[in-house]
Amino acid sequence: MRALVADDDQLGALILARALQGLGLDVAVAHDGDQAWKMLDQDSGFGMAILDWMMPGADGPELCRRIRQDERRTRMHVILLTARDGRADIVAGLDAGADDYLIKPFNPEELRARVQVGIRIVSLQDRLARQVDELQEALSKVKQLRGLLPICSYCKRIRSDENYWEQVDSFVAQHSDAQFSHGICPTCFDAVEAEFKR
Secondary structure (H helix, E strand, O other): OEEEEEOOOHHHHHHHHHHHHHOOOEEEEEOOHHHHHHHHHHOOOEEEEEEEOOOOOOOHHHHHHHHHHOHHHOOOEEEEEEOOOOHHHHHHHHHOOOOEEEEOOOOHHHHHHHHHHHHHHHHHHHHHHHHHHHHHHHHHHHHHHHOOOOEOOOOOOEEOOOOOEEOHHHHHHHHOOOOOOOOOOHHHHHHHHHHHHO
16 A cells, blocks of 8 residues: 655654555655645555644645545545644544544554554455445446337347347346246136147
8 A cells, every 4th residue: 555654854754654664555755735735636546644733835634634625535544643642633633534643753553553454444445445336337237127128029039239139038137137937827828728729
């Protein structure tokens, strides 16, 4: 997963980036809020962002708000990293759109645990999005059966997309998960019985 670190403290950003790389993340670093937003705007491949609260340009909460308003980034996991540890600050950060909150100086084990939670959440969201796409594709195939079907008024065969005429049960089985068992209705039974009695 790709992660963006945004922190105007260059040494702090380097330490954080190395820690994230040690967790297997591909890390990019920005040293102010405007640079961070530019990187996010130009590259939709980031799955996680760890943002300092106080930095030049857009601050961490402002970046959180921009990320949450951007349709391309709805699944991005955002962690605010700050020395501000008051309850009101934590609430303000989460209200701005952060998924998590980490106090500076960060504890490496706490960082690891919180990043792993973020990776798990993003992976689940990606898997869910893929399943939704698969369901929509399957639904679009089922909808083919709701369109206009050319049917022969004599033999009741259906003309397929390839311009072949085939039995109704064969056509429906190919375009859905329906399976058929064959029987005889009472009306047809009476007609067949009458034919045999002649």
